[in-house]
Amino acid sequence: MMMLKSAAIAVAALGAAAAFTVPATAVDATPDSAGGRYMFNNTADGVVRLDTQSGQVSLCSQKGVSWVCEAAPEDRAVLENEIARLRTENAVLKKEILARGLPLPPGAMPEPSTAQSSTSQNSITVPLPSDADIDRMTAFANRVWNSFKDMVGRAQQQIFNKS
Numbered sequence: 001m002m003m004l005k006s007a008a009i010a011v012a013a014l015g016a017a018a019a020f021t022v023p024a025t026a027v028d029a030t031p032d033s034a035g036g037r038y039m040f041n042n043t044a045d046g047v048v049r050l051d052t053q054s055g056q057v058s059l060c061s062q063k064g065v066s067w068v069c070e071a072a073p074e075d076r077a078v079l080e081n082e083i084a085r086l087r088t089e090n091a092v093l094k095k096e097i098l099a100r101g102l103p104l105p106p107g108a109m110p111e112p113s114t115a116q117s118s119t120s121q122n123s124i125t126v127p128l129p130s131d132a133d134i135d136r137m138t139a140f141a142n143r144v145w146n147s148f149k150d151m152v153g154r155a156q157q158q159i160f161n162k163s
Contacts, residue, residue, distance in 0.1 A: 048072075 039050040046061030049069055060069040091111040097104055104110060129137070 037053055039052060041048045046059055049058045049060050057072040058069040059072055060067055094104060094111050
């Protein structure tokens with residue numbers, strides 16, 4: 001029993017010693033970012049971590065005896081402006097490629113013209129029926145009307161025959 005307590009105390013002491021030495025070596029060592037999910041850059045406040053899969057940026061720093069990574073705040077307006085700038089640049093490049101008679105890369109769709117895009121956003125286009133569609137509808141309405149007249153005529157005969 002006494003030996004078990006001694007072993008537990010020794011393990012706890014080793015764990016505590018390791019906990020105090022790991023942060024010191026983590027500050028001095030540059031993390032391996034080659035081919036991994038994360039890229040790291042040392043800063044005065046700690047380490048900036050970029051998640052290469054999601055694009056999330058975090059600032060990692062030592063807080064007490066452990067390291068904490070906090071997500072860096074995003075400026076959504078800056079991101080939206082950059083997206084709009086890249087879309088405009090992409091449209092200009094596509095027009096230049098098409099103007100030179102070259103095909104667009106696979107998967108790239110030509111930009112809609114400004115006349116089409118403004119009218120398609122402001123109005124609704126309803127396709128008109130063809131002559132055949134109108135003829136079928138007229139024939140159907142005619143059959144319905146004749147059936148209605150026949151039904152009314154039979155109802156009148158039944159009423160007159162009963163009296």
